[in-house]
Amino acid sequence: MSQDALALYSKHYVAHSFERLELFKLMAASFASRRALYPGSFAHLTPAFVYPHTCFVDTDKRAARFFADPAVRDYVNERKVYSQEPCIRFHRADYVQEFPEAEESYDLLISQYAGFVSQHCKQYLKVGGVLLANNSHGDASMAWLDQDFALVAAINRRAERFSLVETNLAFYFVPKRDRTVTREELERTQRGVAYTRSAYAYVFRRES
Ligand SMILES: C[S@@+](CC[C@H](N)C(=O)[O-])C[C@H]1O[C@@H](n2cnc3c(N)ncnc32)[C@H](O)[C@@H]1O
Numbered sequence: 001m002s003q004d005a006l007a008l009y010s011k012h013y014v015a016h017s018f019e020r021l022e023l024f025k026l027m028a029a030s031f032a033s034r035r036a037l038y039p040g041s042f043a044h045l046t047p048a049f050v051y052p053h054t055c056f057v058d059t060d061k062r063a064a065r066f067f068a069d070p071a072v073r074d075y076v077n078e079r080k081v082y083s084q085e086p087c088i089r090f091h092r093a094d095y096v097q098e099f100p101e102a103e104e105s106y107d108l109l110i111s112q113y114a115g116f117v118s119q120h121c122k123q124y125l126k127v128g129g130v131l132l133a134n135n136s137h138g139d140a141s142m143a144w145l146d147q148d149f150a151l152v153a154a155i156n157r158r159a160e161r162f163s164l165v166e167t168n169l170a171f172y173f174v175p176k177r178d179r180t181v182t183r184e185e186l187e188r189t190q191r192g193v194a195y196t197r198s199a200y201a202y203v204f205r206r207e208s
Contacts, residue, residue: 004065004066004069005043005065005066005069005071005072005075006071006075008043008062008066009043009045009066009075012042012043012044013043013044013045013046017160019046020044020046020112021046021049021050022160022161022162023132023155023157023162023201024046024047024049024050024051025050025081026155026162026163026164027050027108027130027132027203028050028051030153030164030203031107031108031130031203032107033051033107033108033129033130034051034052034053034107035051035052035053035054035055035105035106035107035108036051036053036054036055036106036107036108036109036110037054037055037057037101037106037108037109037110037121037124037125038054038055038056038057038110038112039057039058039095039109039110039111039114039117039120039121040057040058040095040111040112040113040114040115040117041056041057041058041063041110041114042058042060042062042063042114043062043063043066043067044056044112045066045072045075045076047108047110048076048080048086048088049076049079049080049081050080050081050082051082051108052080052082052084052085052086052087053087054086054087054088054089055088055089055090055091055101055106056088056089056090056091057090057091057093057095057099057121058090058092058093059092059093059094061092063090063092064090064092067088067090068090072088073086073088076088095117095120095121096120101124102124103123103124104123104124104125104126104127104129105124105126106124106125106126106129107125107126107128107129107130108125108129108130108131108132109121109122109124109125109129109130109131109132109206110132111131111132111133111134111139111140111143112132112133112134112136112201113134113136113137114137114139115137115139115190116137116138116139116142116186116187117131117133117139118131118133118139118142118143118146118149118204119139119142119146122146122148122149122206125206126206127206127207127208128205128206129205129206130152130203130204130205130206131143131149131203131204131205131206132155132201132202132203133201133202133204134200134201134202135192135193135198135201135202136191136192137190137191137192138186138189138190138191138192138193140192140201140202140204141173141181141186141192141193142183142186143202143204144173144202144204145181145182145183145186147207147208148206148207148208149204149205149206149207150204150205150207151169151172151173151202151203151204152166152169152203152204152205153165153166153169153202153203154169154172154199154201154202154203155199155200155201155202155203156199156200157200157201162200164203165199171196171197172195172197172198172199172202173195174195174196174197175193175194175195175196176194176195176196177194181193
């Protein structure tokens with residue numbers, strides 16, 4: 001990998017132990033997905049080590065430069081856990097607007113610290129495909145309120161170890177205070193809600 005591209009990934013992800021490789025390995029082992037779409041990815045390349053087809057979307061010019069570097073593909077080839085050639089795409093685009101990917105062409109949609117990906121990009125996710133969302137910007141709360149999604153798992157984290165919980169899901173998304181969470185409130189605050197039980201991330205299946 002060229003120094004520039006390596007520096008960006010190393011600085012933001014490797015140096016901070018923030019690659020989340022085990023998270024994506026757990027997702028791949030638990031849900032049959034080969035094509036992953038990652039709006040608001042920045043240079044978070046890690047899913048390409050696990051999924052043979054990845055599409056990254058971001059407005060940031062550093063991310064655009066990073067994904068344009070041919071050394072990124074070499075680096076993925078060094079670290080990938082699958083046998084086939086990686087297929088990696090990047091769109092420098094605002095994911096709120098349309099970008100050139102076919103509807104229902106992905107079986108995993110990734111939403112990590114990047115706003116309401118679940119709302120603006122669900123059309124690219126197959127019905128039956130899964131959304132991996134955290135609640136940092138309120139996107140997991142938003143997906144919870146959305147009839148098109150059903151919660152199928154919660155993911156807990158202990159250091160670099162991630163585990164999947166598929167039972168007692170009704171205990172999640174219960175607000176600490178007795179109140180109703182609305183889409184309007186989430187849009188206004190762009191923050192996760194305090195719940196009586198929360199997880200590191202959540203998995204929702206697209207139902208419709
Ligand atoms: C905090 S970073 C998170 C990066 C990555 N998801 C991660 O977990 O490491 C948020 C990224 O989302 C991008 N982003 C936010 N809103 C966006 C939008 N509407 N369209 C495209 N990119 C967006 C920003 O440019 C930024 O690179």
